Amino acid sequence: MGLLTGKKAVIFGVANERSIAWAIAKKLKEEGAELAFTYLGELMEKRVRPLAESLGAEIIIPCDVTSDTEIESVFNMLDATWGSLDILVHSLAFANKEELKGGFADTSREGFALALDISAYSLVALSRGARPLMQAAGGGSIITMTYYGAEKVIANYNVMGVAKAALECSTMYLADDLGRSNIRVNAISAGPIKTLAAMGISGFRTILDKVEESAPLRRNVTQDDVAGTAAFLASDLSRGVTGETIYVDAGFNIKGM
Numbered sequence: 001m002g003l004l005t006g007k008k009a010v011i012f013g014v015a016n017e018r019s020i021a022w023a024i025a026k027k028l029k030e031e032g033a034e035l036a037f038t039y040l041g042e043l044m045e046k047r048v049r050p051l052a053e054s055l056g057a058e059i060i061i062p063c064d065v066t067s068d069t070e071i072e073s074v075f076n077m078l079d080a081t082w083g084s085l086d087i088l089v090h091s092l093a094f095a096n097k098e099e100l101k102g103g104f105a106d107t108s109r110e111g112f113a114l115a116l117d118i119s120a121y122s123l124v125a126l127s128r129g130a131r132p133l134m135q136a137a138g139g140g141s142i143i144t145m146t147y148y149g150a151e152k153v154i155a156n157y158n159v160m161g162v163a164k165a166a167l168e169c170s171t172m173y174l175a176d177d178l179g180r181s182n183i184r185v186n187a188i189s190a191g192p193i194k195t196l197a198a199m200g201i202s203g204f205r206t207i208l209d210k211v212e213e214s215a216p217l218r219r220n221v222t223q224d225d226v227a228g229t230a231a232f233l234a235s236d237l238s239r240g241v242t243g244e245t246i247y248v249d250a251g252f253n254i255k256g257m
């Protein structure tokens, strides 16, 4: 028996085998969960469908989180097929490449709105969609992915830092709102990991080097490190934990000088 045997999980945010969401999906499956996947558009489907099928997923559907219609169809499909939901993994973010370099004061109105919409508001919209299905399951666990740039200034992270601050705060407000339905909402603050999204951040290599040099564990974290904590948050082992941001960053955030 795995930690998550009998549980149903929907994963948002797999782009390829480097995605943090993919490592989480594999871990949840290993612990016995049944999985559903979403992907962003046709281009991503080519990558995501074979990965999802390799874990035995039957529900593999498109979802651009800027579209209320696509979000609704995901939850309609989960309702029709499963009738309930235990776990939702929100592992997605976006900002225009030009906003992830240079001066923060140059952030455009459109770029700011887009980054906040995709990277933070989407958690609110997906949580609302999941609520009735999680209520049907007697409760649930929602997990999102954040970064230290929400709390401290990290060069070039710019508007994504602001979006992550909104995401972490939304995690707390959602936890309070949905807690009455025994739905828990937590964020994992992961250290830097070389993924598609991370490669869009100017000077990302320097961030990796800095962590390796000064984090207490003197190394960077891997997708699998993050997946272990996600499995804990998805499982009943964390049943008393909600509204938290948990660091999986080799301890980097505790360092002053």
Ligand code: NAD
Residues within 6 Å of the ligand: 012, 013, 014, 015, 016, 018, 019, 020, 021, 039, 040, 044, 063, 064, 065, 066, 090, 091, 092, 093, 094, 118, 145, 146, 147, 148, 189, 190, 191, 192, 193, 194, 195, 196, 197, 198
């Ligand atoms: P990734 O590129 O593999 O995943 C990002 C995902 O966001 C992709 O699957 C992409 O399709 C999805 N996405 C973008 N716009 C979308 C939209 N409009 N609708 C639906 N999906 C959309 O990169 P990743 O590093 O695995 O990122 C996953 C999460 O982890 C993100 O929230 C990221 O900010 C966070 N995170 C990453 C790091 C890191 O260093 N890699 C560190 C801390 C937090």
